[in-house]
Amino acid sequence: MWGRFLRQRLLQLIPVLIGVSFIVFLTMHLTPGDPIEHMLGQAGRITQEQIDELRAHYGLDRPLIVQYGLFVGNAVRGEFGPSYSHHGRTVRSVVAARLPATLELTVFAFVIAIVFAIPAGVIASLRPHGLFDRLATVGALLGISMPGFWLGIVLMIIFGLQRHWLPISGRIDLALVPDYVTGIHTLDALLTANGPAFWSALKHLALPGVAMAAPMAAMVMRMVRSSMIGVLAQDYVQFARAKGLPETTVVGKHALRNALIPTVNLVALQTGLLLSGNMIIETVFQFPGLGKLAVDAIAAADYPLVQAVVLIYAVSYVLLNLVADALHAALDPRVQIA
């Protein structure tokens, strides 16, 4: 059953990817801006001949449909050809170099958001309109309304410049770079049992992680709170209490599990946003991940690189939704995977 579910969902990925790639391809080519012009910039004695030569080299002189066909052919083989803006490098190697940083930051921000939001939501729901609830509401409001880059800069000024507690940019103290295993510094440090490196990587993750986690934490917290309030008013909760179950069991086991059902989908969507919406935070903290790469690639009209990054985002969205559905089924016995 599980296998079939996976197979089906993964098959659904194919039309999604074809659609996404086509739309991205078309929009990139419809947008004005020429990769070769970007490559050469506005300096020196550029000639038309030189531009034509470069255009031919990258196949940009061929009809659009041929270019798309070549792209799909490459993509199926997991190749995306040469990058236009990272000369002499393949899109694959450019992306592979940036993926670990983005994964690390996303997972870190996700963990912060969840660890903070779910307990806060539960506590707030136990005494609606109490002091904690009010404080949490204000916090959530701030978390949602503060733009990420602003929060990032404020955190940077307070904890980096004024207090010197945390580093303001980069991924790790360069003297402590752990031996290379995965490129994810925290994981590499754990795998090589390198405590100082782990600590340093964690400190570098703290500010961008918090800035990224804030809106997600705020939304998840609000969601947990409101569904908890709904669930706690249900008869079966009263019944559980009447049976004399301890309050922790009532809240933690009977109420929370049901309250989490609507939260799961929100978390999946928000995690997708974390992964694909982190270009601003990555820029502010100079975190060398995919988001910044994508923005630069769009500015440079680096078509293959943009395609590759967008496809990665699309795949991760679909996979996250798949996980959410599976979790949904696990939490709610009425829902089954077929």
Add this chain to the structure above:
Amino acid sequence: MGGAGGDEIRQRSLGRSPTKFTRRHFLRESMRSAAVLGLLPSALAMLSSGCGRQQRGLRPELIRGSLRVGLEADVQTLDPAMHRSRTVEAVVRNICDGLVARDAQMRYVPQLAVSWTVEEEVRWIFKLREGVRFHNGDAFTAEDVKFTIDRIIGAIPGLAPSPRKDLLGPVAAAEVIDDYTLALVTEGPYPVLHKKLVFQEICPKAYFESVGPEEFGRKPVGTGPFRLVDWQPGERIVLERFEEYYGGSPDIPPVGPAALAGVIFRPLEESATRLASLEAKEIEVAVQIPPDQAERVDGMAQARLSVAPGTRTHFVGLNVTRKPFSDRRVREAMRYAIDPKPIVERFLLGRARPLPGMLVPLAFGYDDSLPEPRQDVARAKALLKEAGHSDGIGVTLDCEAGDKRIAEAIVGSMRAAGVRAGVRVWERGDLLDQLRQRQRDMFLTSWGNSSLDPSGILPVLFRSDGYANYFGYHDQRVDRLLEEADRSMEPEVRARKYVQVQGILHEDIPTCFHFAQEELCGVSDGVENFHARSDGMLPMHDVSMHT
């Protein structure tokens, strides 16, 4: 939803499949997938090692003894022949030397060349420095120079074309005469070849051929004062002093190995982050400080500002083929309508210099007799009236998002002369498309000319067939003079012709307002001998640091 609803779902699914997926199943499957996920790190490691990124931790003493530099842009490659980025060049120049270099005053001095002579106007004979070694131990010979030049001019089949080809102009061939003598042959006289060679760094032929272009772009080897230790794209480039360095150009003392143990370049593209990093002592040098942040650096307790005049000319261009600017009097009115003072002082905070024309004062052949730009409202009004616009005119100034504030200042200053102008902001690619099709009337844009020779900027903008002749400008005298200056081996003759061209352009006014911004770097107090340079290069050979 009650139990009945649940049954319904169950029954529907039963119709398709006899088993159901319960929480127990989920737990079991989760354990399995957790086991699979455990394999993820190793899979990632395989992926990465497949890309040749095996790398070990960096030596702490190298990190401690290194100067840390915050760059304004990311570095996409370290292959000297495969980029058009000043940032890449500034980094690569520390790894790879060229035949010719420039000192801080922008004078041309031999580096890997010892001397050169020109025969029959088209054969440049270079004597090369002997006893120089690449970082991998290979000896530097004329073969390496030939290979470097051949790769750029596209004489090696099978390699991607170099975007730096135009920087070598009409160079047609490189001939090895002996191990330390080389001839560069040009199609017709090319008086500026030695000036253009500062943009080309010499690559080792044997190493390149053994590792291939992609690997070379990741791990270049040169003869420069530093060798590459580690490059993590988007994050850091770590260079270490090359102990067997031949010493560098004798014309730029001191000669010998670099003073610093190493250099760490970090792309910090957000200027706020770059400055904060300088303030938090995470870097010692921050390049490309925006004018509005210069004061902040000046105010820092432990850092100072280093300044050099810039080489990129920003200008307001006028389309001479379309109304209203097809009328010379209207173009001249624009010149007098714009007030350079508040723009430079208030918006660029004095960190720029208004120019009479397209050339910066450092440039070869700069005409210092041209009048300094200034506002003359009465004259502008009179000229407009004469051209039949006694009620003033309405125009649109087009620019990119980054130039919006300056464009607004320009527009504001023209109001007094009866020019009702609006600013239209474009996405860069969009604007360039429009400009190339000569669809815009009045626009603010820029052109860089790091070579500081007019041949790198005037022909491309003002020749009838110039690639960036956005103005539709066409003047046979200018075409002829530029052609002659391109072909004359006599510096005095060239200078004279460029002065003439500047005079004609000043009369014809295809461009009406010019300025060049200063190069600003923030430098920590412990750093010695580091100076901002006009060409934006960051040579670290002579820099030292005490803590």
